[in-house]
Amino acid sequence: MRYDVVVVGCGPSGASALRRCAELGLRSLGVEKYKLPRPKPCAGILYPRVLEDFQVPREAVLSTLQGIRLIAPSGKQAFIKLDPPGAIVDRQVFDYLLVQEAVKVGAELVEEARVRKVEVRGTSYQVYVEGLGVVEAKFLVAADGVYSTIARSLNLPWRKEDLALTMQTYVRVSEEARRSVEGIFEVYYDPSKILGGWIWVAGRARDVLVGIGSSLNYLNHPLKLKQRLTSFLKHRFKEPKVLKEEAYMLPFKGPRKDSQLVKGKTIFVGDAGGFVRSDTGEGVYYAMHSGLAAAEAIYDYLAQGGSLKDLYVKKLDERGMLQLYGLTEVHEALLSVEEAEAFIDRVRKLGGA
Numbered sequence: 001m002r003y004d005v006v007v008v009g010c011g012p013s014g015a016s017a018l019r020r021c022a023e024l025g026l027r028s029l030g031v032e033k034y035k036l037p038r039p040k041p042c043a044g045i046l047y048p049r050v051l052e053d054f055q056v057p058r059e060a061v062l063s064t065l066q067g068i069r070l071i072a073p074s075g076k077q078a079f080i081k082l083d084p085p086g087a088i089v090d091r092q093v094f095d096y097l098l099v100q101e102a103v104k105v106g107a108e109l110v111e112e113a114r115v116r117k118v119e120v121r122g123t124s125y126q127v128y129v130e131g132l133g134v135v136e137a138k139f140l141v142a143a144d145g146v147y148s149t150i151a152r153s154l155n156l157p158w159r160k161e162d163l164a165l166t167m168q169t170y171v172r173v174s175e176e177a178r179r180s181v182e183g184i185f186e187v188y189y190d191p192s193k194i195l196g197g198w199i200w201v202a203g204r205a206r207d208v209l210v211g212i213g214s215s216l217n218y219l220n221h222p223l224k225l226k227q228r229l230t231s232f233l234k235h236r237f238k239e240p241k242v243l244k245e246e247a248y249m250l251p252f253k254g255p256r257k258d259s260q261l262v263k264g265k266t267i268f269v270g271d272a273g274g275f276v277r278s279d280t281g282e283g284v285y286y287a288m289h290s291g292l293a294a295a296e297a298i299y300d301y302l303a304q305g306g307s308l309k310d311l312y313v314k315k316l317d318e319r320g321m322l323q324l325y326g327l328t329e330v331h332e333a334l335l336s337v338e339e340a341e342a343f344i345d346r347v348r349k350l351g352g353a
């Protein structure tokens, strides 16, 4: 089997890359290790910019996102009302519908097929897929998330400081408490309690998500994160009932450097490329845009030659993705109580209540 492009991983970045490759007439295969639809640890917060740039299927929307509340260590708050509103989605449904769009426009897809490793053979790649065998590809899109097999296979592992550990719980609270946060995304900063970390609460139609993240640089033991989350839950809600818990890594330092975004004819997108906002943990918007940028860079490379890396960086720039390299303000707020207070003050002055 020989393809122009093999897209490894079919989350939002892979599904977007796959769809665009197929639309551009490239023979493309998406390889996903799980059976779809598959769950993904995520709060499902989509800011209005996602709804502006992409079609968000109604079936995936659990609640309308009305506003963001940022809370300083002192309890001081900044509220940002979203007008137009955003959405809180069920990632399992959202991601599945995205990949279906790719299939509709002609992309091929294999599920329950884990890519084990890739090897360069002449001018193409040999992709070793469990249960399928070896697939040949001229180009690879590494959309296989934060634990990227492709990155490890091509010797591009993360450094410790690039990552944050997150834990998230799905919680049933009293109806009164749930209503008080429905459609609101709260973010709590308090470096005195968890250095380098932050807590979030997402109020959904049936339950509440409560999560915590912390840079691996400052985390001595994962248990500390769990203890902080449990203590927060007890104080924030009366008698919370934890329905489900999950832990997952998050790229936290912005996208990989130019030299690691493209290796040979492999392009890194989404979490595998580090396309996550390091001030909020938001990644879906950046995953989708980086996936589209990768597909368009491959198409332009085939049409006009040049440097694949330069073409990708140009496409990312056109989509406003390069701003992710400069978002460091909140890192300081995660490390000092004074900085956290000053940050919330600045947001209040910018128009929050």
Ligand SMILES: Cc1cc2nc3c(=O)[nH]c(=O)nc-3n(C[C@H](O)[C@H](O)[C@H](O)COP(=O)(O)OP(=O)(O)OC[C@H]3O[C@@H](n4cnc5c(N)ncnc54)[C@H](O)[C@@H]3O)c2cc1C
Residues within 6 Å of the ligand: 008, 009, 010, 011, 012, 013, 014, 031, 032, 033, 034, 038, 040, 041, 042, 043, 044, 045, 046, 113, 114, 115, 116, 143, 144, 145, 146, 147, 148, 149, 166, 167, 168, 211, 248, 249, 250, 269, 270, 271, 272, 275, 276, 281, 282, 283, 284, 285, 287
């Ligand atoms: C706790 C938590 C909360 C978050 N909340 C938000 C939020 O509210 N809003 C937001 O915008 N972002 C949020 N994010 C970030 C967001 O989830 C990611 O940025 C986004 O999922 C990245 O999409 P992706 O397609 O790059 O990767 P993923 O969604 O991780 O998809 C990667 C896919 O690759 C597949 N795969 C992996 N390895 C292989 C392999 N070897 N072979 C084949 N397939 C493979 C996986 O099964 C998966 O389907 C959150 C992240 C975490 C951890």
